[in-house]
């Protein structure tokens with residue numbers, strides 16, 4: 001299993017304790033594939049000077065296989081089992097930012113452990129924004145269908161009610177850069193001193 005990836009910020013403003021506040025719980029990014037969980041989560045961790053973890057990345061490292069290879073060889077149910085195990089492990093003692101895979105928040109057991117150990121943030125992007133971000137990539141096995149747009153729409157419609165159970169919701173639209181979305185997450189967290197203790 002790989003080590004926790006620490007953000008690489010070297011200047012004082014992003015060093016641990018000198019960023020926008022001190023993390024008391026893990027921030028867990030949830031939402032559809034292409035919402036920006038990995039990109040925004042990594043940038044947020046850098047801003048906070050906190051560890052960054054990505055469950056998809058951890059699963060791939062542990063298996064020494066890519067996600068498409070795991071789906072092809074062992075199936076989605078096996079992947080979901082590994083995903084739950086990895087999220088449980090990453091939530092232990094890690095006051096950092098954890099980006100999950102797009103399907104992770106559908107599991108009731110995953111939602112329960114995330115709510116117990118962290119704060120969930122739904123990165124909410126519209127269907128067309130998501131489509132524009134994922135359409136040219138081929139590493140998402142669930143979209144390897146005859147009509148990937150229709151598949152993405154079906155997943156979106158089925159999943160939004162689950163994502164809506166997250167503690168916080170932040171919009172991730174086409175007009176806003178990754179850093180702009182990070183600003184929104186930090187603004188949302190300003191209402192949660194139990195998660196991000198403001199610096200003096």
Ligand SMILES: Nc1ncnc2c1ncn2[C@@H]1O[C@H](COP(=O)(O)OP(=O)(O)OP(=O)(O)O)[C@@H](O)[C@H]1O
Nearest residue numbers: 032033034035036037038039101102133176177178
């Ligand atoms: N706000 C944004 N502005 C511009 N590009 C973005 C933004 N958010 C994400 N992207 C880009 O969209 C693509 C998908 O983002 P990312 O991989 O972070 O999504 P994800 O939510 O982690 O998806 P998955 O569930 O498949 O892991 C990446 O190329 C990323 O750089």
Ligand SMILES: O=C(O)C1=C[C@@H](O)[C@@H](O)[C@H](O)C1
Nearest residue numbers: 033056067101102103140141
């Ligand atoms: O939306 C999903 O179900 C997935 C999203 C990715 O992050 C990976 O976890 C995998 O491709 C499945």
Ligand SMILES: [Mg+2]
Nearest residue numbers: 037038056099
């Ligand atoms: Mg990701």
